Amino acid sequence: xxxxxxxxxxxxxxxxxxxxxxxxxxxxxxxxxxxxxxxxxxxxxxxxxxxxxxxxxxxxxxxxxxxxxxxxxxxxxxxxxxxxxxxxxxxxxxxxxxxxxxxxxxxxxxxxxxxxxxxxxxxxxxxxxxxxxxxxxxxxxxxxxxxxxxxxxxxxxxxxxxxxxxxxxxxxxxxxxxxxxxxxxxxxxxxxxxxxxxxxxxxxxxxxxxxxxxxxxxxxxxxxxxxxxxxxxxxxxxxxxxxxxxxxxxxxxxxxxxxxxxxxxxxxxxxxxxxxxxxxxxxxxxxxxxxxxxxxxxxxxxxxxxxxxx
Amino acid sequence: xxxxxxxxxxxxxxxxxxxxxxxxxxxxxxxxxxxxxxxxxxxxxxxxxxxxxxxxxxxxxxxxxxxxxxxxxxxxxxxxxxxxxxxxxxxxxxxxxxxxxxxxxxxxxxxxxxxxxxxxxxxxxxxxxxxxxxxxxxxxxxxxxxxxxxxxxxxxxxxxxxxxxxxxxxxxxxxxxxxxxxxxxxxxxxxxxxxxxxxxxxxxxxxxxxxxxxxxxxxxxxxxxxxxxxxxxxxxxxxxxxxxxxxxxxxxxxxxxxxxxxxxxxxxxxxxxxxxxxxxxxxxxxxxxxxxxxxxxxxxxxxxxxxxxxxxxxxxxxxxxxxxxxxxxxxxxxxxxxxxxxxxxxxxxxxxxxxxxxxxxxxxxxxxxxxxxxxxxxxxxxxxxxxxxxxxxxxxxxxxxxxxxxxxxxxxxxxxxxxxxxxxxxxxxxxxxxxxxxxxxxxxxxxxxxxxxxxxxxxxxxxxxxxxxxxxxxxxxxxxxxxxxxxxxxxxxxxxxxxxxxxxxxxxxxxxxxxxxxxxxxxxxxxxxxxxxxxxxxxxxxxxxxxxxxxxxxxxxxxxxxxxxxxxxxxxxxxxxxxxxxxxxxxxxxxxxxxxxxxxxx
Numbered sequence: 001x002x003x004x005x006x007x008x009x010x011x012x013x014x015x016x017x018x019x020x021x022x023x024x025x026x027x028x029x030x031x032x033x034x035x036x037x038x039x040x041x042x043x044x045x046x047x048x049x050x051x052x053x054x055x056x057x058x059x060x061x062x063x064x065x066x067x068x069x070x071x072x073x074x075x076x077x078x079x080x081x082x083x084x085x086x087x088x089x090x091x092x093x094x095x096x097x098x099x100x101x102x103x104x105x106x107x108x109x110x111x112x113x114x115x116x117x118x119x120x121x122x123x124x125x126x127x128x129x130x131x132x133x134x135x136x137x138x139x140x141x142x143x144x145x146x147x148x149x150x151x152x153x154x155x156x157x158x159x160x161x162x163x164x165x166x167x168x169x170x171x172x173x174x175x176x177x178x179x180x181x182x183x184x185x186x187x188x189x190x191x192x193x194x195x196x197x198x199x200x201x202x203x204x205x206x207x208x209x210x211x212x213x214x215x216x217x218x219x220x221x222x223x224x225x226x227x228x229x230x231x232x233x234x235x236x237x238x239x240x241x242x243x244x245x246x247x248x249x250x251x252x253x254x255x256x257x258x259x260x261x262x263x264x265x266x267x268x269x270x271x272x273x274x275x276x277x278x279x280x281x282x283x284x285x286x287x288x289x290x291x292x293x294x295x296x297x298x299x300x301x302x303x304x305x306x307x308x309x310x
Numbered sequence: 311x312x313x314x315x316x317x318x319x320x321x322x323x324x325x326x327x328x329x330x331x332x333x334x335x336x337x338x339x340x341x342x343x344x345x346x347x348x349x350x351x352x353x354x355x356x357x358x359x360x361x362x363x364x365x366x367x368x369x370x371x372x373x374x375x376x377x378x379x380x381x382x383x384x385x386x387x388x389x390x391x392x393x394x395x396x397x398x399x400x401x402x403x404x405x406x407x408x409x410x411x412x413x414x415x416x417x418x419x420x421x422x423x424x425x426x427x428x429x430x431x432x433x434x435x436x437x438x439x440x441x442x443x444x445x446x447x448x449x450x451x452x453x454x455x456x457x458x459x460x461x462x463x464x465x466x467x468x469x470x471x472x473x474x475x476x477x478x479x480x481x482x483x484x485x486x487x488x489x490x491x492x493x494x495x496x497x498x499x500x501x502x503x504x505x506x507x508x509x510x511x512x513x514x515x516x517x518x519x520x521x522x523x524x525x526x527x528x529x530x531x532x533x534x535x536x537x538x539x540x541x542x543x544x545x546x547x548x549x550x551x552x553x554x555x556x557x558x559x560x561x562x563x564x565x566x567x568x569x570x571x572x573x574x575x576x577x578x579x580x581x582x583x584x585x586x587x588x589x590x591x592x593x594x595x596x597x598x599x600x601x602x603x604x605x606x607x608x609x610x611x612x613x614x615x616x617x618x619x620x621x622x623x624x625x626x627x628x629x630x631x632x633x634x635x636x637x638x639x640x641x642x643x644x645x646x647x648x649x650x651x652x653x654x655x656x657x658x659x660x661x662x663x664x665x666x667x668x669x670x671x672x673x674x675x676x677x678x679x680x681x682x683x684x685x686x687x688x689x690x691x692x693x694x695x696x697x698x699x700x701x702x703x704x705x706x707x708x709x710x711x712x713x714x715x716x717x718x719x720x721x722x723x724x725x726x727x728x729x730x731x732x733x734x735x736x737x738x739x740x741x742x743x744x745x746x747x748x749x750x751x752x753x754x755x756x757x758x759x760x761x762x763x764x765x766x767x768x769x770x771x772x773x774x775x776x777x778x779x780x781x782x783x784x785x786x787x788x789x790x791x792x793x794x795x796x797x798x799x800x801x802x803x804x805x806x807x808x809x810x811x812x813x814x815x816x817x818x819x820x821x822x823x824x825x826x827x828x829x830x831x832x833x834x835x836x837x838x839x840x841x842x843x844x845x846x847x848x849x850x851x852x853x854x855x856x857x858x859x860x861x862x863x864x865x866x867x868x869x870x871x872x873x874x875x876x877x878x879x880x881x882x883x884x885x886x887x888x889x890x891x892x893x894x895x896x897x898x899x900x901x902x903x904x905x906x907x908x909x910x911x912x
Contacts, residue, residue: 032782032783032785032786033785033786033789034785036785036788036789037783037784037785038459038461039459039461040372040461043825044464044467044825045825046456046481047456047459047463048825050456050457050459050481051459054457054459079536082364083364083365083539083555084365084370084536084539085536085537085539085540086536149607152607152608152611153607153611156611157611157614157615164608164611164612164615164617165601165603165608165612166558166601167557255604255605256605256607256608257608258556258557258601258602258603258604258608260554260555260556260557260602264556264604265556268361268362268556273783273785
């Protein structure tokens with residue numbers, strides 16, 4: 001197992017290098033000029049040259065890339081071009097806030113959606129199954145933005161059940177996060193339940209399940225003791241690969257509910273050409289994806305004893 | 311201070327920590343009469359910021375949002391009168407306007423005595439000390455330091471004897487802003503300094519009114535270092551209590567602030583009740599609470615619920631809430647008129663289209679440029695795309711500034727397809743035949759810019775002129791424009807740096823070609839002569855005569871096509887008093903709130 005983990009981590013290095021190179025080229029070679037963006041309308045050639053030198057942008061592209069690699073290895077991404085604030089602190093603070101938005105609905109939704117899918121699979125092809133399928137397809141057809149706009153208007157403004165927007169740190173955040181959580185839960189329900197229902201029904205038609213039924217096992221026991229454990233691997237895949245994106249936050253929720261997470265930080269950085277933030281978020285996202293993919297593989301081995309990590 | 315005050319503040323402002331509430335209550339207690347508990351409920355203004363600020367360090371910002379916030383914390387040497395129109399300068403940190411010596415280049419600046427920096431841990435004992443002349447000298451040198459990259463350096467570039475040399479030296483080696491000498495900056499006594507200009511320059515006074523040249527305390531810069539941008543320590547009407555760039559900004563009133571509400575204003579202000587607070591010590595509102603609300607829907611919903619006190623109106627809500635009056639003005643629909651007030655004022659920005667005078671086709675064919683002028687339907691764009699929020703321009707100067715078309719009587723052609731066709735024929739392209747599609751560069755990639763381009767494209771096509779668009783972000787568009795990589799360019803326009811017509815006529819001055827703002831690369835000897843003659847004159851008939859000359863050249867040669875003066879539009883709660891939209895100073899310190907009405911809600 002340890003050898004497997006080490007091997008996977010070593011293999012991750014060229015992946016991350018590739019992402020770093022692509023990110024670097026996209027932003028440095030082809031992206032907008034951050035110096036002009038920073039200096040505005042009245043930039044003079046001297047001011048432009050001066051700022052380029054300060055930011056190391058007067059170096060050759062290969063030298064700039066080497067510096068970028070140093071930042072990745074040391075997790076020291078320097079300072080924001082726009083605010084001059086240390087990026088490490090900004091990203092750390094933003095990550096916790098983003099997690100507070102995305103993690104609870106992810107966890108609760110994960111459990112609830114699996115259970116609901118089991119229930120729907122139990123009464124497959126019945127009225128409840130057909131009605132839920134239609135409902136979830138309709139729900140999936142609606143953009144997440146529409147949910148945000150409608151539910152914010154109805155539940156927060158008209159009914160006053162939630163604050164319209166805002167955020168405070170600490171336990172008081174729950175009041176402000178409740179509506180974003182609800183929206184994220186609703187948005188994830190349709191695709192997740194449909195996927196899990198399909199997985200459970202696939203397993204439900206397997207030979208071993210027929211054997212279990214013929215031995216007299218109840219439908220509930222069949223689903224919980226036989227179908228669910230065998231459907232874990234795709235469920236793990238579906239959820240673990242989502243984990244890195246929890247840290248990156250939900251751009252929509254953070255923007256519409258004024259939550260200061262990494263999502264809104266990234267959108268602002270995009271709008272203002274704050275390249276250090278964009279590069280840091282991209283590379284950190286890639287590293288997170290690689291690590292969580294590894295975690296996903298390790299969980300396969302736990303979920304299915306037949307899986308050998310080699 | 312009483313704990314009741316602290317608890318009460320926490321109810322008014324959810325999210326206020328106990329420590330902040332205690333500090334705020336403590337600050338209010340300075341206003342109470344001895345022996346009395348806090349008698350009056352603190353006045354709290356709620357305003358939703360539209361974008362996160364860059365920095366509250368005066369020299370590290372020059373966007374509108376940051377500049378407004380900086381001016382809450384820092385006083386400026388000079389400021390613009392709140393109520394007077396046209397905008398005019400008045401002393402703020404200074405006792406009076408600078409005295410100009412007989413040599414016309416030496417200014418003497420006398421600071422008001424007794425102005426104190428905000429209390430802060432950077433001072434011994436945490437008590438703010440008095441503002442002195444050394445602070446102003448220190449701040450100007452800090453502002454000029456090349457390594458600190460002040461975006462607004464242009465305002466003093468070349469203006470002060472020795473300051474450019476200081477800046478050049480600072481680019482090579484660190485300089486001590488407190489002690490390094492500058493030939494043109496002299497301390498006369500503790501509250502007096504002199505500035506020697508390189509030449510007679512009445513425009514220099516405007517640079518003493520921008521937020522970047524305000525006075526900062528060296529103790530605060532030394533203590534906070536990189537964090538100075540979120541730890542402002544100034545002499546302004548408000549002190550920062552909470553500085554979350556993407557969260558809530560909270561300001562508490564400075565109980566030692568030196569200004570009072572003005573006693574005079576523009577004609578009509580008294581009738582509107584804008585002088586009823588005359589003589590009262592500022593600021594009138596105790597707490598400013600400014601959450602960041604970037605999206606229009608939550609901002610407007612919070613306003614409609616009474617959780618915000620004033621807000622701009624986005625396009626989607628505009629059509630629902632506002633209608634045109636027969637006289638062309640605006641009013642709220644009856645559903646909203648009972649609850650809110652609107653304001654619309656002319657802004658200090660102008661939009662225009664640049665034509666590339668260096669392009670062989672465009673630059674070499676005056677009739678073609680004049681045809682393009684007649685195909686630009688600015689009024690149509692204002693009516694259709696901007697809901698009427700704009701004023702078509704006849705000269706390049708915003709209408710509220712001296713020297714605008716109101717003073718010069720300028721005229722300017724409008725959309726006229728027949729005239730455009732005649733000019734196209736004269737240019738050698740009858741009905742657009744033989745004219746290749748023109749490269750139309752747009753700064754911006756949002757749906758707003760694309761819709762505006764589609765509108766222009768349809769108008770130009772009426773005479774057979776085809777356009778080929780290139781959309782890009784602003785810095786890329788500017789870079790391309792400076793390289794001459796366009797034939798027609800919509801780069802957004804120009805926002806006034808100061809309220810003088812010179813700031814707009816300089817956009818076509820020959821010496822301001824790239825990397826300057828003359829993106830049309832216009833070089834016309836007669837225009838330049840008129841500009842150089844007018845630039846440092848005082849406003850009056852002689853200066854306006856030069857403006858007329860430049861207007862006529864712009865209309866004839868068409869290096870740019872004038873479009874519109876922006877209109878600022880917003881909506882406010884009826885409980886918000888003393889409100890007069892000002893484009894150059896933040897209104898907050900002058901505002902008042904009827905808290906009883908606010909508590910009652912909508």
